[in-house]
Amino acid sequence: MVIIGDGALRELGAKILEAAGTPGEEAVWVSDCLVLSNLKGVDSHGVQQIPGYVKAIEDGFLKPGAKATLLEESAATSFYDGNWGYGYSIAREVMAATVKKAREAGAAFSGIRNVHHIGRVGKWAELALDDDMIGIASQPGGVYIAPWGGVERKLPIAPIAFAAPTGKYSPIVVDMSLGPIAGGRTAILAQRGMRVPLGWYIDDDGETHDDPKIFNEGKGAQLPLGQPGLGYKGMALSMMINILAGPLLGHVATHAQAFRRCGVFLGAIDPEAFTPLETFKEGMDALISDMKSSRLADGFDEITVPGEPEWRTMMRRLKEGIYLDDEIYGRILDTAERLGVSTMGYEGNPGKESVVHPSYALKDMYR
Amino acid sequence: MVIIGDGALRELGAKILEAAGTPGEEAVWVSDCLVLSNLKGVDSHGVQQIPGYVKAIEDGFLKPGAKATLLEESAATSFYDGNWGYGYSIAREVMAATVKKAREAGAAFSGIRNVHHIGRVGKWAELALDDDMIGIASQPGGVYIAPWGGVERKLPIAPIAFAAPTGKYSPIVVDMSLGPIAGGRTAILAQRGMRVPLGWYIDDDGETHDDPKIFNEGKGAQLPLGQPGLGYKGMALSMMINILAGPLLGHVATHAQAFRRCGVFLGAIDPEAFTPLETFKEGMDALISDMKSSRLADGFDEITVPGEPEWRTMMRRLKEGIYLDDEIYGRILDTAERLGVSTMGYEGNPGKESVVHPSYALKDMYR
Numbered sequence: 001m002v003i004i005g006d007g008a009l010r011e012l013g014a015k016i017l018e019a020a021g022t023p024g025e026e027a028v029w030v031s032d033c034l035v036l037s038n039l040k041g042v043d044s045h046g047v048q049q050i051p052g053y054v055k056a057i058e059d060g061f062l063k064p065g066a067k068a069t070l071l072e073e074s075a076a077t078s079f080y081d082g083n084w085g086y087g088y089s090i091a092r093e094v095m096a097a098t099v100k101k102a103r104e105a106g107a108a109f110s111g112i113r114n115v116h117h118i119g120r121v122g123k124w125a126e127l128a129l130d131d132d133m134i135g136i137a138s139q140p141g142g143v144y145i146a147p148w149g150g151v152e153r154k155l156p157i158a159p160i161a162f163a164a165p166t167g168k169y170s171p172i173v174v175d176m177s178l179g180p181i182a183g184g185r186t187a188i189l190a191q192r193g194m195r196v197p198l199g200w201y202i203d204d205d206g207e208t209h210d211d212p213k214i215f216n217e218g219k220g221a222q223l224p225l226g227q228p229g230l231g232y233k234g235m236a237l238s239m240m241i242n243i244l245a246g247p248l249l250g251h252v253a254t255h256a257q258a259f260r261r262c263g264v265f266l267g268a269i270d271p272e273a274f275t276p277l278e279t280f281k282e283g284m285d286a287l288i289s290d291m292k293s294s295r296l297a298d299g300f301d302e303i304t305v306p307g308e309p310e311w312r313t314m315m316r317r318l319k320e321g322i323y324l325d326d327e328i329y330g331r332i333l334d335t336a337e338r339l340g341v342s343t344m345g346y347e348g349n350p351g352k353e354s355v356v357h358p359s360y361a362l363k364d365m366y367r
Numbered sequence: 368m369v370i371i372g373d374g375a376l377r378e379l380g381a382k383i384l385e386a387a388g389t390p391g392e393e394a395v396w397v398s399d400c401l402v403l404s405n406l407k408g409v410d411s412h413g414v415q416q417i418p419g420y421v422k423a424i425e426d427g428f429l430k431p432g433a434k435a436t437l438l439e440e441s442a443a444t445s446f447y448d449g450n451w452g453y454g455y456s457i458a459r460e461v462m463a464a465t466v467k468k469a470r471e472a473g474a475a476f477s478g479i480r481n482v483h484h485i486g487r488v489g490k491w492a493e494l495a496l497d498d499d500m501i502g503i504a505s506q507p508g509g510v511y512i513a514p515w516g517g518v519e520r521k522l523p524i525a526p527i528a529f530a531a532p533t534g535k536y537s538p539i540v541v542d543m544s545l546g547p548i549a550g551g552r553t554a555i556l557a558q559r560g561m562r563v564p565l566g567w568y569i570d571d572d573g574e575t576h577d578d579p580k581i582f583n584e585g586k587g588a589q590l591p592l593g594q595p596g597l598g599y600k601g602m603a604l605s606m607m608i609n610i611l612a613g614p615l616l617g618h619v620a621t622h623a624q625a626f627r628r629c630g631v632f633l634g635a636i637d638p639e640a641f642t643p644l645e646t647f648k649e650g651m652d653a654l655i656s657d658m659k660s661s662r663l664a665d666g667f668d669e670i671t672v673p674g675e676p677e678w679r680t681m682m683r684r685l686k687e688g689i690y691l692d693d694e695i696y697g698r699i700l701d702t703a704e705r706l707g708v709s710t711m712g713y714e715g716n717p718g719k720e721s722v723v724h725p726s727y728a729l730k731d732m733y734r
Contacts, residue, residue: 076443077473077640106444109474111641134615147670150661162607164614172610174603180594197595206664225600226592227547227566233592236541236673237604239654240529243539247531247650248501250642273444274478275617283614287606294517297573303514306603 002329003321004348010035012336012346013047019339020054022064022086030088037120038322041313042175044184045120048328051335053117062086062116068093076105079249082115082264087139091118091264095127095135099268102133106273109136112264113249122175122310125161128268129171132277136267137161140245142183146221148232151206153221157182158241163307165271167281169288173307178237180222181212190216191325199223241265323351369696370688371715377402379703379713380414386706387421389431389453397455404487405689408680409542411551412487415695418702420484429453429483435460443472446616449482449631454506458485458631462494462502466635469500473640476503479631480616489542489677492528495635496538499644503634504528507612509550513588515599518573520588524549525608530674532638534648536655540674545604547589548579557583558692566590608632690718 013031018024030053038046056062066085070078078097082090094110101108118124121137128135140156147154157179164172180200181189189196189212198208203220214220224234249263271280292303317323324332333343380398385391397420405413423429433452437445445464449457461477468475485491488504495502507523514521524546531539547567548556556563556579565575570587581587591601616630638647659670684690691699700710 072641074473074637074640075471076475077636079641104442105472106441107474107476108443109636134610146664147658147661149664149667149670150658151664152661154658154661162603162610164610172606174607176600176603178600180597199594200597202664223594225594225597227590227594228564230547230567230592232673233543233545236529236543239539239658239673240541242654243501243529243531243651244636247647247654248636248638248641250646251650269444269476269611269615270441271615273441274439274446274615279617280614283618284610287609287614291514291517291521291606294514294519294521297513297516297518297569300516303516306599306606 001351002324002326002348003351004324004329004346005321006035006039006318008346008348009038009047009322012332012341012343013050015341016050016054016332016336016339017064019336019341020057020064022057026064026086026089029092030086033088033119033123035322036123036314038324039314039317040120040122040310041317042120042122042310043188043324044182046322047324047332048184048187049117049119051331054335054339056116066090068112068115076101076108078108078110080110080112082112084114084116087116087118087264090115091124091137091266092127094264095124095137095266095268098266099128099131099133099135102128102268102270103131107267107269109265109267111245111249112266113251115264118264120175121159121161122163122173122307123161124266125163125175126171126173129163129165131268132165132271134165134269134271135161135163136269137265138241138245139264140242141177144183144215144222145179145224145234145238146202146206148224148235151202151204151221155179155224155235155238156242157222158238160241164284165277165281166284166288167278168285169305170311171307172284172288172305173310175307175310178225178234178241180225186212186216188325188328191327199228321349321351324348368718369691369693369715370718371691371696371713372688373402373406373685375713375715376405376414376689379699379708379710380417382708383417383421383699383703383706384431386703386708387424387431389424393431393453393456396459397453400455400486400490402689403490403681405691406681406684407487407489407677408684409487409489409677410555410691411549413689414691414699415551415554416484416486418698421702421706423483433457435479435482443468443475445475445477447477447479449479451481451483454483454485454631457482458491458504458633459494461631462491462504462633462635465633466495466498466500466502469495469635469637470498474634474636476632476634478612478616479633480618482631485631487542488526488528489530489540489674490528491633492530492542493538493540496530496532498635499532499638501532501636501638502528502530503636504632505608505612506631507609508544511550511582511589512546512591512601512605513569513573515591515602518569518571518588522546522591522602522605523609524589525605527608531651532644532648533651533655534645535652536672537678538674539651539655539672540677542674542677545592545601545608547592553579553583555692555695558694566595688716688718691715 017027124137125135245263384394491504492502512522612630
C-alpha cells in the first residue's frame, strides 16, 4: 500500500495526462475527477484508469481536446456526438446544457454517442445538485453479465447514478452498477486475493464461484442482480440502461467492444416543476429519517443511505490521504516515467489499509 | 382451481364495479385492465383486486368517476391531482397527455398524487408503444422492504415498467417490482403453500426464511433486491422510485399508509428525438438477438426477454381461459352476490393448473 495526499495525486495525474497530449486545463479537470473518485472510495474509477487512458490516446481511441457536436435538439432532449473526446469534458458540457434545459422545460434528457469513458457516473448526477435539481447519469460499461438462463457475457453492468438534493442531510447520491460488481473493482479484489459471496460470478460451465481472479482472467460471467430466482430482474434493469444508451443513440452496445462505442445518457429533473423546493427537501429529509429509524440487523451499527458512505470516506481521505495498491500505483509511476514526467516527490508513504469500499466490508457481505 | 374465459370474467368484473357505484364505461375499462393482467399471468394484479376496490369505494378512499386536475405544467412535465379516482382512468388520461407532450418536447414526465391503485404498471408503459415511444411508469406500492442493515418494513417494493418498441420481435416490456416479490404474489404463494428461495424474506429477528405465509401474516420484511452483500443496491433502487413518486410529488411515501397516499410517475421518450425510428428498432432487434444467442445454463431451454413470457401466457390463456384459485374467485363471487349481481353463468369450470408465473417456475428458482 502507498498513501499519498489528494493534492499531490492531482498534480501528478494532470502532468501525466498533459504529457500524453491533453491540453493543460483539460488534464487538470480529468485528474481532479479521477482523484475525487479515489477520495470517495471508488478506487475502481480513480487514478488507476490513467495508464489505460494514456494507451487509448496513443491508440487513437481517445482524442484529447475534442468538443461535442450537437446532432438533434428538442425542448427537453438533445443528442450529441462526443467525437471521441474525454467523457469527463464532454459530459460536463452536456450536463450543464441539460440542467439549463430542465430549468425551462421541467425535465431534460441528453444522449451522447462516440464518447470515451465518463468515469464515476455519480459525478455527473452530482452536477445537478448545484442547481437544486435531481440528476441522472448512465453509461453501459463493461459487458460482463449473463442473461437470465444463459452463461455468456452479454449485458453491460450498467452503472447508474441518481442524485437528489436534501435539507439537513448530505445529498442522496446513488452511484452503482446494476450488476454485482464493476470491472475495476473486480480487478482490485483479484489483486488482493479477496473472495466474494456465491451468486456474483459463474464460471464457463455456469457454476457459481467466489473468486474474482477467475472472472478477471476473462473466464465465465457475472450473474444479473437479484437473489436466487430473481436474476431476470437484474437482466431487465441492465437491458433498460442498454436500450437508453444503445439503440436510442443509434448503436448497439451489447458486443465486446461496448466500451469503445458506448453511449452516455444524462438527465435532470427540476423539483420545482412539481412542488416547492422546500417541500421537496423536507420530504427528502423525512424519507432519510424514516430509513435511519429502522431496528438494526445483527452486525450493523446504523443504517446509511446512498452517498453517505462515500461522503464519509472522502472526509477521512482528505485528512489521511489516499490508499493505493503498490502494483496499481507502480503502473502509474511507470507511465509517468515513460512519458518523461518526473516522479520525484510523488513516491507517497507506505501504508497498510486494505479496506476496499465501505459497502464491501466483510461483515456486510453475507447478509 | 376455477377456469373461466376472459370474456365472461370481463363482464362479471364490470357488473360488480358498476354495482358498487362505478359509471358504466369506467367499470368496463377497469375490468378490462384487470383481466388483461390475468391474461398476462400477472394474477396478483388481476381480478383478485376487485373485492378490495369495492371496499375502498365503500370506505370512501376510491372515488369512481373522479377526473384528474392539472396542478403544474412545463414544456416537458406536468403534475396532476388524481382526486382519489381510479388509477386506471387517471393514468390513462395522464399517459395520453404525456405522450403528446413527448412528441413535441422529445421526452416528458408526469406526476400524479392522490390517486388510487394503477394496477399492473406495465399497462401504462405499453400505452406509449402505440405511438412508437418508450414508456415508463411507476407507483411505489406496498412498504415491504427493510433498508440495508435494518429489519423493519420501510421501503416500497417500487414496481417499475419500461416498454420499448421493436422491429421483428414482440415489444420489450419490463414490468416488475424492484423488491423480491409483489404483495399480491406473496398472497398467492401463501395461499398455495409454496416456498421461495432463502434471501427474499426475513422474520422479525432478521433471519431469512422461505415461507410466504409468515410475511403474509404481517411478520418480518422482504430483503432488498440483490445477491448476498448487494442489498444496498436494491435499497437504492427502491429509494429512487420512492423519491420520484414521493417527495417530488409533495408527500412522503414511506409510511404504512403509502398505498393510500401513493404517487404515480409516468414518462415517455420519443426515439425520433435521438435517432430515426427504423434505426432504433433495428438496434432493439439486434440487442434481443444477441441475448438469445447466449449459450444456455443447465435447466433452461431458451433465453426470454422482458415481456415475452407474459405475451406467451396471454396467447395461451386467450385460448384456454384464466385459472383462478377457488378461494380468490370465491371472494369475487361473494362480493358480486352481496351487491346483488347475479353470478349465474359465471361459475367457471374446475381446473388443475398450479403455475404461478413463468418467472416463478420452480426449475428457475434456485439459480
